[in-house]
Amino acid sequence: MTKDKGRDCMSTKDEVLKYLQNHQQYVSGEELSEQLLVSRTAIWKNINTLRSSGYEIESVTNRGYRLVFSPNTISPEIILSGLKTKAMGKNVFCFDSIDSTNAQAKRQALAGASNGSLFIAEQQTGGKGRLGRVWASPSGTGLWFSVLLRPDSLPVQVTNITLLAGLAVCLSIRKLTKAPAMIKWPNDIVIGGKKVCGILTEMAAEIDRIEYVVVGIGINVNTENFPEELSVKATSLRVECGKPVARVELLQEILSEFERILSDYTDRPEAIFAEYKTLCVSLNRTVGFVRNKEPLTATAVDISPAGELVVRCGNGSLISINSGEVTVQGIYGQT
Structure with a gap:
């Protein structure tokens, strides 16, 4: 048997955890050792490390180990276990x-962090939303994370990355929770007219080259109560589903879906945009926006290939909106 000399401990933990998750019955230390090609001592050490991370693992003499409970905490080994992506x-x-x-x-991008690197926190003290707004990020209740994307993984129309991220989150929420999530253009995720997720995309580029893109995603997952000033506009998956939602499962689904969408968009952008439009709650509604410092209302009718919101004014003319605040009738209490 090949021993574990020089083996990455994180990888061993991931493999031990994955093996236990795939076997509901007891698994002997000998079986784990043989299947994962590491020593029995390494198995024992990684079992204890998993326990210290919140996993409850039973051990019975002559029977082995059995995974009893997986925590709703976030750690690299928990995230990597079962993550079905190539790079993300x-x-x-x-x-x-x-x-x-x-x-x-952004700091780690400058230090050379790889494409698809994930940065996630239990709490943010300075989280930001679109247009410089503060994004509340209380500890232990939500998903607050960012993904670093290098040029090779970015679509030609890089400005659409924020829409693609919104689609990935929306599809993942619908798949995992069955909640009727929709997208408010460009990338807010709403349920029943209230916001459950915000996305902030930032880019570093030179004249002829994009250095990197950072996609920041904040999701109210298991928040039970909101301050009075937010309760009209904000909701959480727990509130909407009536039960807690597994944060890591949702994160893994989003990462997998985002990677798929980025890949598919390169070959068939029209199909991805059609998917986005079916989930865009802004379309066919009255929207408000500002043009040349003048507040206007119109009907949202389409999303352009460049990701712009196309609206039809009262006189029949079409306007493409590519930035700024757009209100939507019936969303966030707008009438």
Whole structure:
């Protein structure tokens, strides 16, 4: 048997955890050792490490180990276990508390962090939303994370990356929770007219080359109560589903879906945009926006290939909106 000399401990933990998750019955230390090609001592050490991370693993003499409980906590080994992506999220940076996962992703991008690197925190002290707004990120209840994307994984129309991220989150929420999530253009995720997720995309580029893109995603997962000023506009998956939602499962689904969408968009952008439009709650509704400092209302009728919201004014003319605040009738209490 090949011993575990020089083997990555994180990888061993992932493999031990995955093996236990795939076997409901007891698994002997000998079987784990033989299947994973590591020593019995390494198995024992990694079992104890998993226990210290919150996993409850029974051990019975002459029978082996059995996974009894998986925590709703976030750690690299928990994220990597069962993550079905090629690059997205394979390099994980976890923090108990940080100023902003986007800020950390940008710092690490300059230090050479790889494409698909994931930066995730239990709490953000300086989280930001679109247009410089503060994004509340309480500890232990939500998913607050950023993904670093290098040029090779980016679509030609890079400005659409924020829409593609919104589609990935929306599809993942619908798949995992069955909640009727929709997208408010460009990338807010709403359920029943209230916001459950915000996405902030930041880019570093030179004149002829994009250095990197950071996609920051904040999701209210298991928040039970909101401050009075937010309760009209904000909701959580727990509130909408009536039960807690597994944060890591949702994260893994989003990463997998985002990677798929980025790949598919390169070959068939029309199909991906059609998928986006079916989930865009802004379309066919009255929207408000500002044009040349003048507040206007119109009907949203389409999304352009460049990701713009196309609206039809009262006189029949079409306007393409590519930035700024757009209100939608019936969303966030708008009438």
